[in-house]
Amino acid sequence: MEQIVQAECCGKTITISTGKIAKQASGAVMIKSGDTMVLVTAVAMKTAKEGQGFFPLTVNYQEKAYAGGRIPGSFFKREGRPSDNETLTCRLIDRPIRPLFPEGFLNDTQVMATVVSADKDNDPAILSMIGASAALMVSDCPFAGPIAGVKVGRVDGKFVANPTAEELEKSDLEIVIAASQEAILMVEGSAAEVSEDDLLEAIFFGHAAVQPILAAQLELAKKVGNPKRDIPAPVVNEALKARVAALAKEGMKQAVRIKTKVERHLAIDAIRDEAIAALVPEFEGSEKEVKGFIEDLEYDLVREHIIKDGERIDGRDTKTIRAIATEVGLLPRAHGSALFTRGETQSIVAATLGTSVDEQRIDSLYGDSRKKFMLHYNFPPYSVGETSFRLAPGRREIGHGMLAERALQQVLPKHDDFPYTIRIVSDITESNGSSSMATVCGGALSMMDAGIPIKAPVAGIAMGLIKEGDDFAILSDILGDEDHLGDMDFKVAGTAEGVTALQMDIKIGGVTREIMAAALAQAKDGRIHILGEMAKSIAAPRADLSAFAPRITTI
Structure with a gap:
């Protein structure tokens, strides 16, 4: 039997129905606002695969x-590989729901959102986020929801929930927020040099706006x-856990304080291998459990050291930024280039200027743009000392690129004043955290x-x-x-x-x-420091374009 609920979100009606379409899925809803409609389904297999060691959640979004x-x-005249926008929407749906499945639930789970009707004023991505939560709520999947998403804009000084295309102009x-009834779960978006206080107000305006949707x-x-x-709660072999701690704890205390990433990982690997060699003969078939207990030991010791002593893995306090080195003009034939290094994270970034023929053509629901x-x-895999056959950009690379693109787009000159097509490419050559933010810094330097x-x-x-409990530590430049x-x-x-x-993801309940206020304030202090280090190489745009760049003259 079809069941229907409605919710009002700042003057817009959102309707969610279930029981009429896709009844063989574990859960399915049709969500509608205005003329935009999205069918969202959730399916979880009845059992987990043999030896499954992680939660295999897949999210698909198709327009x-x-x-x-x-x-x-396209030539074939049918939907094909996901567009960048579809890939980014998959990530928007995935990130807030993933932490809300219980530990020990390892069954293959798939959420699919299919846009079946679209107007220009009701964003199908936002409806898909809400629909994913609703489909999981009506299913038998063990999901600790609900969550809801909302887009927040600000027009003439007033916040607007789920703004129309005209209002967004x-x-x-433009910030997307995912929240539960109690807390913020995810934030992503861009702003025109907006203050931290105003952003905080926008985020919690969005939190209040989704409450009727959560109730529905x-x-x-x-x-x-x-x-x-x-x-069932995972069964813990307490005897084996105690033996692992007795054997490995002292060595792990030293290993997690090794400052360089490669040496630290080698030391932890040696401790793990030693524990396996010592304990598997006694506890037959326990290799996987021993590895898990070693990971738990590392997790507990690192966190305890930060909370109690205020000292991090590489010896920094909670606010110190790693050493920064910058260089511009690295690539003689590129129109602009930079090398940005922060600790063990490094990126080569190049800027290229083109003409109108180099503009990217976008084929979307709403027409060509x-x-x-x-x-x-x-x-590339070498940036973390690994190998891989997959060299095409994946979801993570598309997401990180879009975050950096949004950050830099806010400071671009008006196209009428600078009528060039601009392409920035960031190649990560080393990675130990914050590579997307290294891309932002290197991108600004290269431009x-x-x-x-x-x-x-x-x-x-x-x-x-x-x-940990009521205690917390905010870390700069992780x-x-x-x-x-x-x-x-x-x-x-x-x-x-x-x-x-900005972009926020969390692994806890909110x-x-x-x-959030403390994190934004501490981030501002770090950002000002980084800008000062960047200015040592170049503080303002060069007066002339590269000799190898095209010249556009407006008459």
């Missing part, structure tokens, strides 16, 4: 061309009455080296969080291990005047206003 009354522009910020999902789940699966500024981020008259230099920083072992990855980019882009 059907018929939703906008269009025929696909006038807005000085709870109402729908109650109407459907589908009981959740019982997930042209893109005059592009940023492409590449993360100034190319003579692009940007409004102001832009720098970026990645913030982390360690939270390492890769601090990202992996911590509770938050909060990237903030901007000029000396304000924030131009973060409070107090934590």
Whole structure:
């Protein structure tokens, strides 16, 4: 039987229905606002694969061309590989729901969002985020929701929830927020050098705006009455755990304080191998458990050291930025180039100028458009000492590139004043945390080296969080291990005047206003420091373009 609920979000009605379409899925909803409609399904297999060691969640988002009354522009005239926008929307859906599945639930799970009707004023990405949560809520999947998404703009000084296309043209910020009833789960967006205080107000305006949508999902789940699966708590071999701690704890205390990434990882690998060799003969078939206990030991010791002593893996306190080295004019034939190094993270960034024939053609639901500024981020496997057959950009690379693109787009000159197509390419050559923010810094340096008259230099920083009970520590310029072992990855980019882009992901149930305010303030201090280091190489755009760049003359 079909069940329907409605919610009002700042003057717009959102309708969620279930029980009519895709009834063989674990959960399925049709979500509608205005003339935009998205079918969202969730399916979880009944059992996990043998030996499954991680939670295999897959999120797919597809915009059907018929939703906008269009025929696909490709040679085959049908939907094909995901566009960048579809890939970015997959990430928007995935990131807030992933932490809300219980530990020990390892069944293959897939969420699919299909846009079947689209107008220009109701964003299908936002509806897909809400629909994913609603589909999981009405399913038997063990999901600790609901969550809801909202886009926040600001027009004439007033915040607007889910602004129309016309309102976005006038807005000085565009932020997507995902939240539960209690806390913020994810933030992503851009702003025109907006202050940290104003951003905080925008985020919590969005939190208040989604409350009716969250209540509607709870109402729908109650109407459907589908009981959740019982997930047995993981059985812990306490005897083996104690033996691992006795054997490895002292060595691990020393290993997690080794400052260089490669040496630290080699030391931890040696401790793990020693524990396996010593304990597997006694506890037959326990190799996987021993590895898990070693990882838990590393997790506990790193976090304890930060919370109790205020000292991080590489010896820094919570606010210190790693050593920064910058260089411009690295590549003689590139129109502009920079080498940006921060600790063990490094990027070569090049800026290229083109003409109107170099603009990227975008075929979307709403028609053809042209893109005059592009940023492409590449993360080759050698940057972390690994090998891989996959060299094409993946979801992570597309997401990191778009974050950096948004950060830099806010300071570009008006196209009428500088009528060039601009492409920035960031090749990560070393990585130990914050490579997307290294791309922002290197991108700004390369544009100034190319003579692009940007409004102001832009720098970026990645913030982390360690939270144990009521105690917490906010970390500036996090390492890769601090990202992996911590509770938050909060990237903030901007000029000396304000924030131009931000992205926050968390691994816990949410973060409070107090934590977000402290993180934004600490990020600002770090950003100002980084801008000062960048200015040592180049402080303003060069007066002339490269001799190898095209010249456009307006008569």
